[in-house]
Amino acid sequence: MAKKRVGTHPRNTGPMMEAQRCGARTRAGTPCRSPAVHGKKRCRMHGGASGSGAPKGNANAFKHGLYTREAIAQRRELYDLLREARETLREIR
Template sequence: MRRANKPTEPTSLRNAPRCLARTRRGTECQSPAMPNGRCRLHGGLSTGPPRGNRNAYKHGLRSGEYQVMRAALRMMRAGLAGFDG
């Protein structure tokens, strides 16, 4: 059972086909559908990854500079461990 479209919507949206998805209540979504038959909330096109490279942020624990520093620290500790001073 489809509910009537909202009278406050512009005519182009009022005449647009509706989304075919079901809501949690079991009723049909009343949002205007895109060409794929779903609205933007129920399976529309992806907006893509965020701007910049925030998903590829590195903490630096595996960087070459940090590993050289850790190796030097290990060698210093190994040298001090044998000292009986």
């Protein structure tokens, strides 16, 4: 079964026209009309190109340690201590 040709242009553009479109939004809020890279959901301009995106393991997320288990536990202990101090002050008054 032959593929349907789009238009009268000598180049067969049918496969590109039938390709899945990029799922990104433009600044104007309209969907991107470029075809998605094969096997991905974005076009080459919106992150579908090889090598784009965050590095594997994303070590950048651990830059300051604000959300480590230890830091969260310390903050909880501090909040509990402050709450107890406020309650003690209310009882003394």
